[in-house]
Amino acid sequence: MSAILETRNLGRNLPGDPPIVLVRDVNVTIEPGAFTTIVGPSGCGKSSLLYLLGLIDRPTTGELLVEGREVSQLSGDERARIRLARFGFVFQFHFLLPEFSALENVMLPIQRLGRLPIAQAREQALGLLAGVGLEDKHGKTPDRLSGGERQRVAIARALANDPILILGDEPTGNLDSHNSARVVETLHALAHEQGRAVACVTHDPGIAEASDVQIEMLDGRVENVIDRRPAKPQGLLGREPSAD
Amino acid sequence: MIGRTRFLVGIALRHLSRRRRQTAVAVSGVAVGVGFFLAVSALMVGSQNDFIEQLIDAAPHIVISDELRSPSPQPGERVFGDGAMELHGYKVRTEVRGIKDWQAVMAAANAVPGAIASPSLTGGVTLRLGGHDEAIGIVGVEPEIETEISTIEDQLREGRLRDLETTQGGIIIGEDLARRLGVRVGDIVAATSSTSSGRSMRVVGLFKKGQSQLSSGTGYVLLREAQSLLGRPFIINRIGVRLADPYAAEAVAKTLETRFGYKAESWQERSADFLSLLVTRNVIMYSVVSAILLVASFGIYTVVSNSVSDKRRDIAIMRSIGFSEGDLQFIFVVEGLILSLIGVLCGWLLGYILMSILGSLAFPIGGEIERIPLDRSPRQYAVAATASFLAGAIAAWLPARKASRVDPVDILRGAV
Numbered sequence: 113m114s115a116i117l118e119t120r121n122l123g124r125n126l127p128g129d130p131p132i133v134l135v136r137d138v139n140v141t142i143e144p145g146a147f148t149t150i151v152g153p154s155g156c157g158k159s160s161l162l163y164l165l166g167l168i169d170r171p172t173t174g175e176l177l178v179e180g181r182e183v184s185q186l187s188g189d190e191r192a193r194i195r196l197a198r199f200g201f202v203f204q205f206h207f208l209l210p211e212f213s214a215l216e217n218v219m220l221p222i223q224r225l226g227r228l229p230i231a232q233a234r235e236q237a238l239g240l241l242a243g244v245g246l247e248d249k250h251g252k253t254p255d256r257l258s259g260g261e262r263q264r265v266a267i268a269r270a271l272a273n274d275p276i277l278i279l280g281d282e283p284t285g286n287l288d289s290h291n292s293a294r295v296v297e298t299l300h301a302l303a304h305e306q307g308r309a310v311a312c313v314t315h316d317p318g319i320a321e322a323s324d325v326q327i328e329m330l331d332g333r334v335e336n337v338i339d340r341r342p343a344k345p346q347g348l349l350g351r352e353p354s355a356d
Numbered sequence: 357m358i359g360r361t362r363f364l365v366g367i368a369l370r371h372l373s374r375r376r377r378q379t380a381v382a383v384s385g386v387a388v389g390v391g392f393f394l395a396v397s398a399l400m401v402g403s404q405n406d407f408i409e410q411l412i413d414a415a416p417h418i419v420i421s422d423e424l425r426s427p428s429p430q431p432g433e434r435v436f437g438d439g440a441m442e443l444h445g446y447k448v449r450t451e452v453r454g455i456k457d458w459q460a461v462m463a464a465a466n467a468v469p470g471a472i473a474s475p476s477l478t479g480g481v482t483l484r485l486g487g488h489d490e491a492i493g494i495v496g497v498e499p500e501i502e503t504e505i506s507t508i509e510d511q512l513r514e515g516r517l518r519d520l521e522t523t524q525g526g527i528i529i530g531e532d533l534a535r536r537l538g539v540r541v542g543d544i545v546a547a548t549s550s551t552s553s554g555r556s557m558r559v560v561g562l563f564k565k566g567q568s569q570l571s572s573g574t575g576y577v578l579l580r581e582a583q584s585l586l587g588r589p590f591i592i593n594r595i596g597v598r599l600a601d602p603y604a605a606e607a608v609a610k611t612l613e614t615r616f617g618y619k620a621e622s623w624q625e626r627s628a629d630f631l632s633l634l635v636t637r638n639v640i641m642y643s644v645v646s647a648i649l650l651v652a653s654f655g656i657y658t659v660v661s662n663s664v665s666d667k668r669r670d671i672a673i674m675r676s677i678g679f680s681e682g683d684l685q686f687i688f689v690v691e692g693l694i695l696s697l698i699g700v701l702c703g704w705l706l707g708y709i710l711m712s713i714l715g716s717l718a719f720p721i722g723g724e725i726e727r728i729p730l731d732r733s734p735r736q737y738a739v740a741a742t743a744s745f746l747a748g749a750i751a752a753w754l755p756a757r758k759a760s761r762v763d764p765v766d767i768l769r770g771a772v
Contacts, residue, residue, distance in 0.1 A: 159769060168676050169765045189680045196678020203768065207673045211370045221677050223363045269677070281768070 115141035116179060116277050116309045117165055123173035124160055134160040136332045138174070144276065146341060147303040148311040149320045152329035158313045159281055161329065165311060166199055166279045167191045179276075196225055200270030202312075204282040207266060208254040214241060214265045215250035221272040240268040244298065260291030267298055278302055280312035284319065296322070364683060368690040371663055378662065382655035383699045386744055389652030390703020393645040393740045395710035398730045400641045404634055406729035411627045413507045416474070416596030417605040419626070420465070420612060422455045423619040454591035461595055461616050468608055470600025474501040477579060477593055479586040483529075484546045484554070485537045492533065494547075494575045496582020496592075505598035511570055514541050515561025520578050528561035530571030551587035646743065652699065653747035656692045661755040664688055671759055672767035681760035688759045692752020693745065700741045707740070 122138040125131040135157045142148055142165065150158040163169040164176065167183060176184045178194060186194075195201075200221075208217045218237035222228055228236065241250050244264035254262050263283065270278055280299065284292035296319055303310040303324070312319070320326050326338040372379050432443055455461060458475060465473035477496040482489055499517040503509050509517055513531055520526045527547070529539075539545055541559050548554035557577070563570040583589050597612075599605055605622035613620040624631060664671070671684055711730055718725050 163765050163768065166676070168768070189682065192675070192678050192680040194678075195676065199678075201676050203676075207669070207676075209670050209673065211374050220674075224360070224677070224679060224683070226359050226363070 114180070115143050115177075117142035117311075118177040118180075119165070119174060120177070121174035122161075122164060122171050122176055124157075124164055124169065125172045133332050135164060135171075136173075138334050140327055140334060140337065142277065142309050142311050143325075144309045145303055145307045146309060146324040147300055147322075148309070148325040148327065149323040150311065150313045150327045150329060151315070151317075151320045152335075156329040157332040158329050160332075162279055162281055162311070162313050166201060167195050196221060197273055198276050200272070200275040200278045202263070202266050202270050202278065202280040202283040204285040208262055208269070210254055213251050213253050214246060214257065214261075214268075217254070217265055218250075218269045218272055221269060225273050237268070237272065240271050241265070243271075244268050260287055260294065263287060263291065263295055264298075267295065271302070275308065277309045277311065280310070280314075282313055282315060284314070284316060292316070361686075364687050365690050365694075368687045368694060371667065371687070372659075372691055372694060375659070375663065378659045379695065382659045382695045383702060385652040385655035386649075386696055386699020386748070387702035387706055389648040390700050390740045390744055391706030391710055392648055393743070394703070394707025394736055395714065396641065396645050397736050397739070398707075398711050398732055399714065399728065400637065401731035401736070402729040404637070405731055407630070407634070411630060412602045412623050415623065415626070416505045417599045417602050417623050418465075418597040418609045418612070418620055420455065420461060420595040420597065420616075420618050420620045422453055422593040424617060425613075425619055452591070454588065454593045455595065455618055458592050458595065461612070461618070464615060465595065465597045465608075465612060468597075468599065471597055471608070472501065472504050473595050473597045474498060474505045475579065475592040475595050476502070477582045477586065477588065477591060479549060479582065479588070481547045481549045481575070481585060483533075483537060483557075483575070484548065485539060488537055490533060490537060492529070492573050492575050494527075494577055494582055494585070496577050496579040496586075498579050502596075505596050508576070511563050513562045513564045517561070517576065519560040520576065520581075523558055523560045525555065525557045525581065526560040526577065527557040528563065528576040529559060530563040530574065531565045532572040533575075534559065534562055536572075547585060549586050552585055555585065649740075649743050649747050652744065653751040656695050656699075656748045657751035657754065659695060660688050660692045660752045661758075663691060664755045664759040667759070668762055669767055671762045672764035675762070675764040676768065684762075685753075685756045685760040688756030689749060689752045692748045692756070695752075696745050696748030699748075700744050703740065703744070704737055707737070 118141045119138050122135060123133070124135040125133050138161060150161060152158050160169065164171050167176075167178075171184050174184075175182050178198070183191065183194065208214070209220070212220070215234070215237055218240055219233050222233040222236060223230070238247060238250060241247050244267055246261060246264055246268070249257060249261060254265070257265065263286070267283075278299070283299070284295050287295060299310050299312065300322075302308045312323075314320055324339070324341045326340070327334055328336040328338070429437075430443055430446060430448075432441065432446075454477075462473045462475060465471055474497065476498075478493055480491060481494050482491050484490075497517075497520075499520050503517050512528070515528060517528070520528065527545070529537075534540065537545060539559050541562060544556050544558050546554050547557050561576075563574075565571050577585070579592070583591060597608070599608060602623065606624050609620040609622040609625070612618075674684065675681075711732055714728050715730050715732075718727055720726070
């Protein structure tokens with residue numbers, strides 16, 4: 113199974129005397145088709161790890177490979193390009209731009225990537241909003257949407273450029289149980305039905321236990337990785353049964 | 357690339373549309389700055405142009421006189437110029453004043469394309485009427501040529517310069533002088549000079565009041581009349597030259613002076629002190645109006661700076677989505693430029709209105725209706741716009757740079 117993300121002794125320190133260690137010696141892989149959760153007590157470095165994985169932050173030590181390519185030394189613009197074209201983010205707070213309607217928010221990454229003419233970008237964004245059940249509310253600005261609706265718009269935006277990896281920072285942290293279940297359901301579908309990689313930081317034990325891979329962190333270190341996926345023959349891909 | 361630019365400009369516009377009041381204030385700041393810049397510089401440049409025009413036209417562009425800039429060299433100096441010698445107390449040969457071989461000088465001046473040279477003789481005479489004496493300078497001219505090189509014709513209240521040709525012993529004097537002597541057009545006065553016996557002259561024209569020199573102390577007569585009155589037949593001591601391009605005067609004057617040795621004074625040399633005064637005036641004007649524009653750009657700085665601080669969270673979101681640092685900087689610089697653009701357009705309108713108001717004002721001066729000279733050339737508009745855009749771009753760039761340096765991790769981590 114080729115990993116989308118792979119870390120090798122990844123670490124992140126804040127300058128200081130002594131340096132403050134946020135993340136140290138992390139060796140994990142994030143794979144397509146799997147719903148991965150990162151759990152641990154507050155301050156254990158799980159969000160810091162997520163920002164490193166999402167190329168929002170730069171590691172101070174170790175390597176980070178995106179689809180086999182070392183990216184931690186790339187320029188800011190190249191990293192932004194990877195985030196734009198390959199990754200999608202969902203945060204605890206919806207983080208929609210307040211001046212833009214739901215549709216425009218979803219269109220932002222598509223337009224920034226600039227591969228589609230505006231009419232097609234609009235078409236695609238409407239499709240994504242329909243996917244999260246909000247096609248009839250596409251003209252509303254975030255302040256006219258409920259918390260659950262905003263988070264669904266945020267998910268639609270994260271999917272705008274058809275990313276291979278969706279990263280969530282407590283995506284259900286601010287939602288009631290009903291909306292929370294709906295968001296988790298969507299994330300599972302993204303991984304299992306569409307074959308994307310999904311990695312989420314969460315506090316919710318229910319979500320963690322339902323995930324395929326559970327990365328447990330403590331004091332900036334990965335303590336344990338639980339893989340609940342049914343064991344597969346080594347090196348075998350679903351579509352290539354005899355690759356080995 | 358164009359698509360991306362348009363997209364980012366769209367985001368900038370959206371930001372501005374949500375802070376209308378601040379936008380309006382910043383835009384009016386720029387508009388007032390640009391408007392007053394236009395009005396003030398139109399006034400200053402207009403009056404300057406008017407002033408220079410008057411300087412140019414007040415007298416011929418070049419005046420060649422029979423003066424020398426340095427005394428003519430003595431024979432001893434001519435021969436032993438490089439030797440060690442000193443001459444003083446020598447007896448100088450008395451030379452007849454006047455421009456020698458003036459026909460050649462005239463020919464040389466006329467040879468310059470578009471140039472017209474007019475010879476004249478000046479000297480002092482006394483006008484006398486019924487025991488009242490007035491010492492004046494008279495100028496003997498060829499009326500036909502003189503009218504072409506000077507604006508003297510415009511200064512006449514009564515009569516024309518050509519009338520000198522048709523009236524035996526005609527003279528044109530100023531209104532003030534005529535009043536002091538108690539004469540009118542058609543009256544006869546007696547004129548005497550130190551070198552000739554007196555003769556009577558008939559007043560054929562009057563110069564307007566106001567031009568004090570012309571009006572009270574000068575009389576115009578025919579050249580040959582002046583030559584006989586001053587007892588200097590065939591002599592002239594002044595050649596006025598008018599050029600097609602007044603700004604070539606300095607160069608032409610220099611050539612003529614080098615060639616003939618006589619002092620040839622261009623209008624620039626004649627009015628050097630005025631011209632240096634204009635430079636000072638321009639420095640003052642441009643410092644003041646630039647200060648207006650600079651202050652206006654503070655408004656832009658405030659709006660963009662506020663926009664950046666208010667939008668730190670949005671900046672972090674856009675960065676996480678995949679907008680580059682350059683994108684963010686571009687968005688906020690564009691906000692400043694949009695403010696400048698609207699401000700400049702409003703300012704152009706304001707400036708146009710101010711200029712129209714100034715241009716419609718009329719003042720009666722010396723019995724004539726005078727309007728304020730204004731320079732309404734597009735150049736002023738372009739200068740004002742360029743300066744505002746420059747100031748606006750810098751004012752926006754400073755906070756925009758800050759926007760691009762926002763670390764998304766700090767914001768996302770501490771998000772509220």
